Amino acid sequence: MVAQSPKGYLLSLTKYISDLFQRARLSDNRTIDTPVETNARYSPTDGVPLSDQSLYPTIVGNLVYLPVTRPDIAHAVHVVSQFVTTLTSVHLGAVLRILRYLRGTRFHSLLFPSTSSLELRAYNDADWDSDPNDRKSTTGFCVFLGDSSIS
Template identity: 35%
Template sequence: MLVYVDDIIITGNSTSHISRFITSLSTRFSLKDLGDLSFFLGIEVTRTKSGVHSTRSRYIADLLRKANMTNAKPVPTPMESNSSLTLLSGTHLDDATKYRTIVGSLQYRSLTRPDISFSVNKLSQFMHKPTTEHWSAVKRVLRYLSGTSSQGIYLSANNIPSLHAFTDADWAGNKDDYTSTSGYMFILGAIQ
């Protein structure tokens, strides 16, 4: 069961258990069954016999429209591999509103796109005083998303419950204060 304010997703592999659970909830709360999941909090859900695929192509299209980049030329990666953004790289933007709006939207977008998480985290570090180079990096993430808008998260119906863990650090990679950025990820299920 996933609850967000007054929206609920109930799923499982036993329809009888799901029905009993919904009946139990409906004795305490007013419920409206909207049928099979297809759209939830901006996430598009496509179900097949082999699993569930969640994307946010409409959200990406809206974001590209907001940034005036609907015809952006796609790039293969969300950030240049040798990128070394710092607080002082570039000239400060006169109005940071658009930068903050787009990066905030990208933070929300990264929930179903872990491939942009590092880039978005890096760009979020400059919200207080973004520069022209930071804005160029934001536009690169948008160009990446324009070419990969149909990608998302796939949950297989035949998942093997195995645990995988990954971790990495850049060891004093921040050129402003020499702090390290580290990250970790745990996956319960098959990696395909």
């Protein structure tokens, strides 16, 4: 949803997030301050395999679209999406953590200030060989339009 305010334009997916809570059958109202635990490392063998193999990939598939307006969860969604084929209780706990974080921040949105310039800036970073499971490198980037993160 795009809305205009006196300060600029707001971009938000509040309804999408509310629908995601219903699909995930998240009934408690607990919230968490961060989308992923500090220094959390997950592997395919963590925890007990899940008996319901359909819920996790559905929720993760829906979470993949949210970093468009919520770059604060991009890393957490990237981490949980690596385990869609090796579903365990630990991985489901990480997904529920993201959902509880979203519950507490569901009204957050991107603001594109009307006073901001249209300068496009991009930054990237690479972490070579840090994943102990497969020794693959991890890269990341962020793109700003004026003062607002857009990717």
